[in-house]
Amino acid sequence: MNIYIAMLRGINVSGQKKIIMAELIAHLEELNFENIQTYIQSGNVIFEKDNTTAEELEIAIADKIMEKYGFEVPVLIKTPEELEYVLANNPFINKQNKDPKRIYVTFLSEDPPEENIPRLSEVDYNPEEFILDGTTIYFYSPDNYGNAKMNNNFFEKKLKVSATTRNWNTVNKLVEMAL
Numbered sequence: 794m795n796i797y798i799a800m801l802r803g804i805n806v807s808g809q810k811k812i813i814m815a816e817l818i819a820h821l822e823e824l825n826f827e828n829i830q831t832y833i834q835s836g837n838v839i840f841e842k843d844n845t846t847a848e849e850l851e852i853a854i855a856d857k858i859m860e861k862y863g864f865e866v867p868v869l870i871k872t873p874e875e876l877e878y879v880l881a882n883n884p885f886i887n888k889q890n891k892d893p894k895r896i897y898v899t900f901l902s903e904d905p906p907e908e909n910i911p912r913l914s915e916v917d918y919n920p921e922e923f924i925l926d927g928t929t930i931y932f933y934s935p936d937n938y939g940n941a942k943m944n945n946n947f948f949e950k951k952l953k954v955s956a957t958t959r960n961w962n963t964v965n966k967l968v969e970m971a972l
Contacts, residue, residue, distance in 0.1 A: 794827065794841040795882075796971050798876060799854055800900060801836025802867040802945075802957040810864055820857050832966055836866070837959070839971050867955045869900050873971040880968055883961075884924050885933045896961040897938060899923075899930035899945060905952035912951040918942040924936070932958070 804810045814831040817838065819827050826840040842850065847870035854868045879898055885891040904927060913923065921943045922933045930948055933940040938960070945958040959967075 794843055795845075796841055797850060798871045798967050798971055799815045799836075799838040799840070799850065800856075800869045800871070800957045801838070801858075802869070802955070804836040804866055810848065810862075810866060811854045811865075812858070812862060816861075820861050821854070824853050824857060830970055832963065832970060835963075835966055837963065839967065844944070867902070867957065869902055869955075869957050871900065873968060874876075876964060876968045876971070879929055879964060882926065883931050885922075885931055886961075889933075891933050892935075893961045895933055895935055897932040897934065897946050897958050898961065898964050899927075899956050899958040900930055901928040901930065901948070901952065902955040903909055904928055905954050913948070915951075919941065932957075939942065 801812075804812045814834060818829045818831060821838065821840060826842050829838060830842040831838050833887070850870045851868040855866060858864070858866045858868075867930075881887075883896065883898075885896050886893065905925075910925065912924065918941075920935050921941060923943055924931045932943060938944065938958075945956055949956050
């Protein structure tokens with residue numbers, strides 16, 4: 794059995810796409826996932842499943858949500874090792890000593906097209922900062938994320954890929970729960 798972390802984008806935000814975590818666990822059990830745990834109501838799920846690709850899991854979860862709730866939810870699967878890499882390589886923590894409460898990680902569904910990457914620098918939202926590392930964007934906002942200009946939608950629009958964002962505490966907690 795392998796451990797996987799599913800991050801669902803855009804559920805339980807402002808009363809939209811409401812999914813109760815206990816129900817979600819029951820639905821994922823129908824997919825033969827085991828040892829399912831959720832973390833907070835924003836769509837973080839840790840589970841075990843035999844060897845399956847991330848893409849197969851993303852499709853299975855998204856299809857199950859569509860079947861049970863009637864709406865689409867983008868799903869991103871990561872392994873504990875992938876999130877450990879994120880923890881170990883965060884430049885805002887490791888090199889710049891930024892306040893961890895103001896650090897976020899945006900996970901991209903795929904490598905962004907090279908021609909879209911320069912679009913991120915077309916605007917300057919200083920003091921907000923980001924660093925792109927493959928399919929991970931480390932993001933620092935000295936203000937509340939809800940007021941950030943460089944939010945999840947900004948990165949999706951500029952890079953033309955699906956994404957989901959978690960705060961630094963959540964990323965740490967997901968790794969802790971998965972190990």
